[in-house]
Amino acid sequence: MSETKTTTGVNRRTLLKGAAGAAGLAAGSGAITGFPYVMSQEAKVLRYLGTAVNEGDDIAKKCLADTGIKIEYITATTDDVTKRVITQPNSFDVLDTEYFSLKKLVPSGNILPLDAKKIKEFNNITPVFTKGELPNGKKIGGQGTAPWKVLYLEGAGSSKFATSPTEFVTLIPTVYNADTLGIRPDLIKRPISSWAELLNPEFKGKASILNIPSIGIMDAAMVVEATGQYKYADKGNMTRAEIDLTMKILTEAKKSGQFRAFWKDFNESVNLMASGETVIQSMWSPAVTKVRSQGIPCVFQPLKEGYRSWASGFCVSKGVSGKKLEWAYEFVNWFLSGWAGAYLNRQGYYSAVLSTAKANMSADEWGYWMEGKAAEKDIKAPDGTTLEKAGAKRDGGSYDDRMGNVACWNAVMDENDYMVRKWNEFIAA
Amino acid sequence: MSIARTLNDARSELVAWLQAGPMMLVFGLFFLLPLALVIIVSFWDYNEYEIIPRFSARGYTETFEGCLTELPNLCTILKTYLKTLKLCFLVWAITLTIGFTVAYFLAFHVRSTTWQIVLSLLCTIPFWTSNVIRMIAWIPLLGRNGLVNSGLQKAGVIDKPLEWLLFSEFAVVLALVHLFTFFMVVPIFNSMIRIDKRLIEAAYDAGATGWQTLRDIVIPLAKPGIVIGSIFVITIVMGDFITVGVMGGQQIASAGKIIEVRLNALHFPAAAANAVILLGFTFLIIASLSRLVDVRKEL
Structure with missing residues (x-):
């Protein structure tokens, strides 16, 4: 019994010593890097x-x-x-x-x-x-x-x-x-220029959309307008009838096996694209960059109907x-x-x-990222890894070309409650 | 004499209450109270950003929306539960078969206790990494360009990749079986290890075949383990939405998924109503299982 006690005592002492050391270290490092605010x-x-x-x-x-x-x-x-x-x-x-x-x-x-x-x-x-x-x-x-x-x-x-x-x-x-669609040009092997391609049966089992209901339905609305089936007054604020129509088109696509999977997380979207499970899907710009940095061709494809911002x-x-x-x-x-x-x-x-x-x-960085110019030197990520070789141009071009073609913005609809229920129905279909 | 006995009884009763007290307190505070809150909230109203403490059965009526009008087609909630039940049944049947076999092997074929312990520890290996990592690991294996597909293609068994290996019901069942078989093995093993070996010897001596021994002695005596294992597996699978989501490519509905979508939209009362429905449903299954075996008596 007494032996156990001694052990605890020693432990506590060591712990205290350690803590004091750590505190000293912290104070020390604080004094070195940020003297004024200490x-x-x-x-x-x-x-x-x-x-x-x-x-x-x-x-x-x-x-x-x-x-x-x-x-x-x-x-x-x-x-x-x-x-x-x-x-x-x-x-x-x-x-x-x-x-x-x-x-x-x-x-x-x-x-x-x-x-x-x-x-x-x-x-x-x-x-x-x-x-x-x-x-x-x-x-x-x-x-x-x-x-x-x-x-x-x-x-x-x-x-x-x-x-x-x-x-x-x-x-x-x-x-x-x-934001727009990310594509695998090496697997699609032809130019893509419209949101309509997302539900093109040619890519059956190889498409994906974002599984956040309010954003997913807007990507679907871009497709519906691109195929000429319907023109929304406001894709970001649909009426119940418009929600029904959009979900019906999405549901038909799902039932016929158009989608490989839906993604919700940045890394999921990267994995789907990099592994070739999907060849066309809604995506975020840095995710496209990440796929490309693995040596896999991936394009953040500008589309004629514009971007969802x-x-x-x-x-x-x-x-x-x-x-x-x-x-x-x-x-x-x-x-x-x-x-x-x-x-x-x-x-x-x-x-x-x-x-x-x-x-x-730098002028070169600004030219590449913002003005749509070809890079003069290799383009580096903030952590120093090379993103693009010299001579590359940004997908979609300049700031004015990209932001100037925004068609709609992420939204919460007035009929959000109804839309969420319809989304559950869509998943169950 | 009788007074002393009454006093004694009263004392032992008090001791019993005291002994049960801490558990009751924990149970009450961390289970019954939150559950009561969920049930209360499920009957409240809500808007896009807050819960409105005013009676409304909206969470329930909207959940069952279209269940009568859409007949003979199934409404969302019924479709979802049917799917969840189907997955649940498949996973239960497979984990039971595998779990029972593994437990049987451990209990009757492995003689030394040391090896029994070593082998049951081996069964826990899948649990050494997190749930999510275990699921993600299936993707390079089962994917379109995964190991299985490329292996089969090289062997000339198939000429184009099998799509149903990943992001399908098959994948969901596979992952769930992989995750939860262990929950079946442990209680069944625990029941089997307690079967008096002499009973089996007696059956053998009396001329019973292996099948008869299994049917008339091992299975009835292992029943508590089977029921407990089943309760584990069924309750987990009924509420699971992460595995169903990841392995099903988010395209397969589950009762848990509905709750998640409503929670993410901040529709707390609707989510609570769905949770109550799920709880009621699971409770019904467990209650009918408990009718088969009185678990408390057997323990």
């Missing part, structure tokens, strides 16, 4: 809730080095982020989410709008977000939950979206992109105030100041403030 009374920590897409370790590291703010990532899927905001609003400080979820988040009262006046670069944010047009003035498609429809609130505590600019911004824009941005939890709120502004301002924007652009996304991102990229 002086401040409390550590600046922000809990950052979002999807894995934007939560790069490099961004957190760079942010800590530049501002002294420590970012603690809370990673969840798109659906779970929304669920968490609704059910546990105090479990995060900064929220990184997509504009289409605002229809659910804003009425819940669990998020706070940010003040546009405190965002340094706010006036430099691309007009894609604020006016629905390209920097050159060209109007872009606004079906669905386009960001400019839900960008402003009527007041600080309001849950009503304002139709004209106010200083209360629901989400400070950060990143967006235009998405956009995300920052806001804070309703529980954030005082110093935390100041850090949140500091973080958002840092995020828009260029380094992070360049980082996002190099992954194939677009940053909200183009001018600052441009200043952080």
Whole structure:
């Protein structure tokens, strides 16, 4: 008995010693890398809730080095982020989410709008977000939950979206992109130019769509319009009859074995495409890049009907105030100041403030990613791996060509409840 | 004398309550209370972003939408349950056959206890990696360009890849059997090991054939293990949506999937209603199984 006790004692001592060592180490390393902010009374920590897409370790590291703010990532899927905001609003400080979820988040009262006046670069944010047009003035498609429809609130505590600019911004824009179909040109062996090809019986058993109901149904709607079967008033806000029609076409395709599988997760989409299980499917830009980096040909195919776009941005939890709120502004301002924007652009996304991102990229990088020019040197990912050899051009071309051809935006429909039930029916068919 | 006995009885009753107390508390707090909440919420109303605490049977009526009007076609919920039941039955039948055989081998053919332990530990190898990894590992094996297809093609058995190997009911059943056979092996083995060997010797002496011994002695005495194993497998398969999702390419409906889709859309009361329906359904199956064997008595 006494022997056991001694052992425990020793264990505890070792443990304490270890802990003290670790603490010393932490203090030491803190003193080396960030002397100025060790002086401040409390550590600046922000809990950052979002999807894995934007939560790069490099961004957190760079942010800590530049501002002294420590970012603690809370990673969840798109659906779970929304669920968490609704059910546990105090479990995060900064929220990184997509504009289409605002229809659910804003009425819940669990998020706070940010003040546009405190965002340094706010006036430099691309007009894609604020006016629905390209920097050159060209109007872009606004079906669905386009960001400019839900960008402003009527007041600080309001849950009503304002139709004209106010200083209360629901989400400070950060990143967006235009999505289309990914294809395997080596297996298809002919040009693809229309969304209609997704349900072409030629690709029976080799097609896939995204298994997030609200997004999957919009891809289906792109196909329905492309085949000329129906023209929607708003693909992102269908009537019940339109939902029925779209789901009927999808169901017929499913029953005839058109789809190999549906995917929900970034890596699933990469695996399906890389293994050749599918040859045509809805996809995200970095997933296409990932397939290509495995040496497998894959194209993010521009289509004549246009792109389905998405956009995300920052806001804070309703529980954030005082110093935390100041850090949140500091973080958002840092995020828009260029380094992070360049980082996002190099992954194939677009940053909200183009001018600052441009200043952080080489002319060749900017030419490849944003202007549709052939790369002069090898194009590298943020982690240094080679994405494209010199001479390559980006799929879909320039920013203006891609964003200028957006047809609709990810959305939550008014008839969402009905659509979700129909989706379950579709899976059961 | 009688007073002393009453006191004694009262004391032992109190001790019994105290002994059962902690378990009851855990059971009440972490099972009955949440269950009651789920049932209550299932009768509430909801909108796109919140639960509205006001009575509404909407979660249920919408779930059974079209069940009468669409006859003779099946409505979504019936189709889904039919599919889930079919998968459940197949997995149950296969895991039972394999589980029973493995347990029989372990209990009657392996003589030394050491080897019995070693071999049953071997059965746990599939559990050394996570559920999700075990499922993903099937893809390079069963895929269109997977090992099985390329092997068969090279051997000249088939000339084009078999599509039904992956993202199909076959794949779902295969993965579920692989995952859950162990849950059948353990309780059946546990029952078999307790069968008095002399009974089997007596049967042999009395001239029973191997088949008769199995039918009249081993199976009846292993019944508690079979029922417990069946309860494990059936409850897990009824509620599973991850395996069905990954192996079925998200194209096969399951009761759990319906709940997941509703939860993701923040329709909590509708999800709760579906959970209650699933619970009721599973409860019916378990209740009918328990009629076959009084598990409590047998234990």
